[in-house]
Amino acid sequence: MRRQAQHPSPGRAGGRETPALHRVHRLALVLSALALVSVVLAQAAPIAGTFADDRVTLSLRAIGGGQYTGTIAIDGSTYQLSATGSPDRVEGAFVAGGSSFGFQAEVVGDVLTLVSGASRYTLVRQGGTAAQAQPQASPPAAAAQRAIQRGTRLSYDHAAVSHAGTNAGPDVRSVGGRGITRFTVLHIDDRTCVMSMTMFMEAASGGHWSLQPFSGGTLVSRDGTCPEVWWPPERLATYAAPPGSVEQVHRGPFQFESGGHTFDALYVRQELAGTRYTRVWDLASGVALSNNDGTGPVQVPAPEPTSSSYMILLDVRTATYPWDLHTPLPANVQALAGVRIDVSVSQSFVGANLPPHVERFQAVFDVAERFQDLLLLRVRGSSGDDGYSVLSPDGNLFVPPTAIAQLRPGQRLDEDPITGGVLSVERVDGAALVLAIDGPGLAVRRTYDAATGLQRSERLEMNDGINHVVIETTVSAIQ
Missing domain, CATH: 2.30.230 (Lipovitellin-phosvitin complex; beta-sheet shell regions)
Structure with a gap:
């Protein structure tokens, strides 16, 4: 049948x-x-001003030191707000009906994206183009209209x-x-x-x-x-x-x-x-x-x-990285045939007087599909719906070399409010970039080649009070 x-x-x-x-x-x-972090394109247009659609009007005023005040009007009701951030992206809160609602706002040119909970609004600047706005490469139009x-x-x-x-x-x-x-x-x-x-x-x-x-x-x-x-x-x-x-x-x-x-x-x-x-x-x-x-x-x-x-x-x-995730992958990265990884996994029980269990294996991921800003990888020998991974500019096996050149040691890139994980730059020089992810019971170190941007290795250590796991990975590009 x-x-x-x-x-x-x-x-x-x-x-x-x-x-x-x-x-x-x-x-x-x-x-x-x-x-452990997600990223979104950072743009250069200032966020101060008034933005609106047919339901929502958001007004922001910079008061110095990365602080903003203003109002948000929703269906005719107006609420005071406060926010902190950069000239193009802020996070803040407003109080309505006795409850506090968080929001994030990001501006690209004269278009501001406002997110509160699972609701997303696309607002347009009122009163003309912002002073000193700089032309930037925008995300694809279709993606800009989506809630995600x-x-x-x-x-x-x-x-x-x-x-x-x-x-x-x-x-x-x-x-x-x-x-x-x-x-x-x-x-x-x-x-x-x-x-x-x-x-x-x-x-x-x-x-x-x-x-x-x-x-x-x-x-x-x-x-x-x-x-x-x-x-x-x-x-x-x-x-x-x-x-x-x-x-x-x-x-x-x-x-x-x-x-x-x-x-x-x-x-x-x-x-x-x-x-x-x-x-x-x-x-x-x-x-x-x-x-x-x-x-x-x-x-x-x-x-x-x-x-x-x-x-x-x-x-x-979304979290903000100081580089553009929508920039096409360099030609040498787009031309890769795949990657080979060698993995060592060590697992033990916390407090147990037993040697750790160690497992080692190797696998090859071939490029299954090429997008302008991402390579979809698939483990060789898999079938059906198995074995996908990615190479992309948000740290998944790759960071653009132009971005590496702009980073500085100790720079804090993101903090997750739920898990407490913090992403930062541990080391950067002419040879390598090391990104650190630190959180309760977790330490990750990723090393990238400064010239090509390709990831060389990763070390992950996790301790949840019962299990102690160490995963060490080396990555080799296949031309």
Whole structure:
């Protein structure tokens, strides 16, 4: 019998390609999913002024020292705000209805992108072009109109639990865990979305999120969506349940417990005998707000195995690098045939008087597809949907040499507000750049060749109070 094609829908993550083999998971993570920062293009136009669309008006005034004051008017109601940042990008907050709402704003020429939670607005400068604005290369027009773009990072609270069922015996126990799942958009156009997925679990020592170095991977979608986290709003606006399906679709308000922010949302639900799911999408931005999955009987206690999980949006943000991520890759990088990596993984239990378990392996990643600003890599010998990674200017195997020349030791590039990870420049000279990622229980050092910008090596050390993991990687370009 011919297998029926699975068409993607907002209720099912279709059209994606994900790593599945255990070793391929590790290789892909070493190359891409350990990127702990997301980046967005920095422009030179000043952000002070008034910007508006048909719903929102934002006014910012610089008061010195990187500080800004101003107002934001939404549907006729005006609120005071404060912000800090650079001449082209600020982060701040305003108070409405007794609740504080954070926002980020970034200007490119006379167009300002305003992000608050999962909502995104494109505002136009009022009163003409800003003084001293400098012409800059803008991101692709299609990407600029999306709620997400290259460098957007979406973080979700993620939890799962499973139970063997009461038929398994009187001493059966449930197994569960909670953590953070982060998606970082590495490339997006009208057809293709490439994202890294990185996972963190609550550390055994408590108080911080611990990177899970052998989970996550690189996700590739070719249907115009980023299926785990984003659908084009125009497609959500007209979405209806497929004919003959048991899927339920309705639209209505969705409110987060923390902050009380309410979204106009699309709900997609399906329940069968042994499986069920719910997906919730923000109709304005297309961003996924929440999803729930379950398998097995619904009665409690259930006689047969059951499992359930949820994922709820925590944060949408971008970080700023001091170089342009949309600049085309240099010709010598575009011409690469692939990369070869050699990996050493050492794992041990904290406090145990046992030698570490050490594993070494090598793999070759070939260039599977070339984009202007990214090489999509795939591990040699993989099949189906396995083994993707990337080479891109945001530190995934490459930093532009022109950017390396402008960096200085000790320069702080980003800090993640959820995991506490800080990206900084540890060393830079005529020979090499060393980027450092430091956070609770985590230390990463990446070394790049100053002349070519290509990554030479990486050392990752993670200690979550139970496991001590050291991953050392060397990278060789294949011409």
